[in-house]
Amino acid sequence: MSGDPAARLVIVGLSHRNVPADVRESLFVEDVDRARLLANLRAAGFEQGLVLATCERVEVATLSDTPQKVELAAGELLAGWSGMPDAEVGRLLSIHRGHAALRHLFAVAAALDSQVLGEPQVLGQLKDSHRVAQEAGLVSGALEAMLQSAYTVAKRVRSETELASQPVSIAAAAIKVARQVHGDLRRCNALLLGLGEMGELMAAQLNDSPVARMVLAHPTQRRAEAAARRLGCDVRPWADLDTALADADIVVSGLGRGDYVLARQGVRRALKRRRQRPIFIMDAAVPADVEPKVHELESAFVYDLGDLERVAQEGRVQREHAALDAWAIVDAELDAYAKREAGREAVPSLTALRQHFETVRAEVLSTGKLDADAATRLLVNRLLHGPTQALRDAAGDGEARAELERSLQRLYGIDPRHAPGARDDRGEPEDRGGGDR
CATH class of the missing domain: 3.30.460.30 (Glutamyl-tRNA reductase, N-terminal domain)
Structure with a gap:
């Protein structure tokens, strides 16, 4: 494990x-x-x-x-x-x-x-x-x-x-454009086609605006019903899409199936039934749900995510x-997690080391009356016994001894070059100043 x-x-x-x-x-x-x-x-x-x-x-x-x-x-x-x-x-x-x-x-x-x-x-x-x-x-x-x-x-x-402001800005931009097209949204009906992250965000924005009514249609009825419960809106059967489109002042489409959910002829029929009252259509799907020719219809105002990014003045580069x-x-939090876990793995060893130190301390204190100097010298000698013996045992294996020395230096932050009697790079004892001895 x-x-x-x-x-x-x-x-x-x-x-x-x-x-x-x-x-x-x-x-x-x-x-x-x-x-x-x-x-x-x-x-x-x-x-x-x-x-x-x-x-x-x-x-x-x-x-x-x-x-x-x-x-x-x-x-x-x-x-x-x-x-x-x-x-x-x-x-x-x-x-x-x-x-x-x-x-x-x-x-x-x-x-x-x-x-x-x-x-x-x-x-x-x-x-x-x-x-x-x-x-x-x-x-x-x-x-x-x-x-x-x-x-x-x-x-x-x-x-x-x-990052989090980007989709919110896009949704807010969509509401801004919808108000430019329709004025007071409290008299407007909204239609959500399909589901999707931006569609759900738009639903929240439309509920907050608010609109007079919001309905959802999806090719799979059970998905429509589950989403409608979550979003607090009504459900329209997919078979009634033409009628639902004619009733809608605002349409948010997010199916992205690769075919055009809103084709030119279907939108044209809806506008005719609406007597050319405008429809604001937000195409939130990738690939697009709205046929490009819908843009040619005079009373259809079609915006995709790129258009709304520009309205929000938050472009793709940002x-x-x-x-x-x-x-x-x-990536920074991944590193932080790894360090926390490494720390947790080290806890048993640190606990055992502390217990060892406490045991040695107790043994020193139990030897009888010692002054501070004698007691601390005895404590240091006993604590150093294990590391000293390990270094002696590794004397015949240069690599193992070097690894032990590096570990000691890292654990205790020591530099042997600064120890009394340390030798310089030429193998001579360091001159620590003071002139002739």
């Missing part, structure tokens, strides 16, 4: 980085299923672990000395949850081990691995997953310490960089600089 807990961390999952959008539809895990998922984890032999399930990822994090077995078991669980064949899931899995897994956990918490850099939802989702797994008795000890370190990273990234600063924090 490794003495370094991070070396045992394994994270296995599927995310937006390696899974096509249409496949992600079958990977969504509703909140009500978390207990079942954790029960499946325990049944599969996981003593510690959590499941992070969002609209962009499903990942299992656990500690193990046999990562290959964990990866196989996690892949089978993900296949069972998704209904996909094992082979297909195996082809799409991303696997992180050891310190690379810890770095990934830190990046997820800090929203550096999100489709929208800096989005605020994933940290809350991670904390919810942590809480549920903790209540199920699946998080403690080393995994708990790693999660707390991840929260420290997220806090530092939010407070020390501009966002990339903020991301670099955030990654520097991730």
